[in-house]
Amino acid sequence: MATGRTHRPATRSRGIPEATVARLPLYLRALTALSERSVPTVSSEELAAAAGVNSAKLRKDFSYLGSYGTRGVGYDVEYLVYQISRELGLTQDWPVVIVGIGNLGAALANYGGFASRGFRVAALIDADPAMAGKPVAGIPVQHSDDLEKIIQDNGVSIGVIATPAGAAQAVCDRLVAAGVTSILNFAPTVLSVPEGVDVRKVDLSIELQILAFHEQRKAGEEAAASDGGVPTAAARSDSTDQGPDGDMPAVMPA
């Protein structure tokens, strides 16, 4: 999970558990694939396999939306696509702005997965004057001076931040002040926002760090007992409570 809500202790919006909401896009993706292959119906077992989840979980998730299946048959693919899209709010057009058109911002601008799901890139914004006017993914980059006007003119309520960490909070503040109420943050910073504004974050390096943890554990298990490879805790005798600063290895790649 590169993601994670920010604040709000997993509130249950309108009866649908947050965990379920997070899985709906997964189901939708699998269903869309089935739809393209003109598959008319699908059982919870099949769909669960395609989405990579447990079938009981899937059925329970769908039960929060209503009774959309037919016992003995399964779920109608097209109908379910529609219901989930509606539930997620994808039947309407969501104009989004991407702020920070570096490598990542450009990648996002070019990402096909947005347009195909009701998201429309209304504008690309960057602080570098040299970028202004230059087209990225067919859309001319605009200067951040005009941020407020762009937001208001396009009725944007969702903003994507792909700036360096240092600029993120300032950009966030401006977006919020201009009326944005949902933010997808790619900058490695914790954003503070007023009540009522949703922030989701994606941190590329966090995922990698979590993988490294498990990778290390795997390596440690194999080498276990054979060498002091990665001796699960206890390696450091707790007597090291002395001056914490100075003398321990302090290697640390960072």
Place this chain on the structure above:
Amino acid sequence: MATGRTHRPATRSRGIPEATVARLPLYLRALTALSERSVPTVSSEELAAAAGVNSAKLRKDFSYLGSYGTRGVGYDVEYLVYQISRELGLTQDWPVVIVGIGNLGAALANYGGFASRGFRVAALIDADPAMAGKPVAGIPVQHSDDLEKIIQDNGVSIGVIATPAGAAQAVCDRLVAAGVTSILNFAPTVLSVPEGVDVRKVDLSIELQILAFHEQRKAGEEAAASDGGVPTAAARSDSTDQGPDGDMPAVMPA
């Protein structure tokens, strides 16, 4: 959370809860920032605020690692940076390969957050012969024919997939066969891997869809009572079991 484990019901590795592991990188980032500002110690309250979490949660998280704080004072920043780095396995060098050097792959190759945390981009791999030899982020792209050799020569155990969805599973299979045991997947597909291989996924559009859901709900709440806002299911009489495609209301508050 753009992320999410794949399979494995939140196993507790070596006693450290998965949820805690997922937060360690967050703490590490906040601590690194403090370290750069030469802050010697920090209280759980301060650090929790910087990391965007509850202080009780932070203390409990740290308690799984050991007793690294001093009552009445707080935590020693440098010491904690070292402990968390060690726990996450960041004190060693992790060579990674990035497969699929499109916009996103290039963005990842250029991403500074990797190198600064013990991850070293050992190779960039792409299936397009025209890309071969072309340098991206200072590293020449290699053709995917050599994938196996590259993995083995560099002792790579972590792979990043940034290919189109259609190619992801095939790439994944080759990576795993060549010895990769951890995969970070950016392609919008569910990857199936053998036991013992970890997969984490980051789906850019899923995050946006979750935001759209909440955004819709916010809009619906404001307009509530003024109109037939969001009639929880039951709105659709179940008699509509006919052709699922065409004709249902399609009202949708959104």
Place this chain on the structure above:
DNA sequence: CCATCTTTGTGCACGCGTTCACAAAGACAT
């Protein structure tokens, strides 16, 4: 119309994660 078979929808139990609230530990001043 009845029997059988498939698949949904869900009651229930269990476990993980979160949070509260407080006792224990140590710093610091007197």
Place this chain on the structure above:
DNA sequence: ATGTCTTTGTGAACGCGTGCACAAAGATGG
């Protein structure tokens, strides 16, 4: 030394999420 004040570390309660297992629902065939 002794007392006060700060902050950690954690026991305990609670709530959410997950998965089992099964009854109800409906399709399908005779």
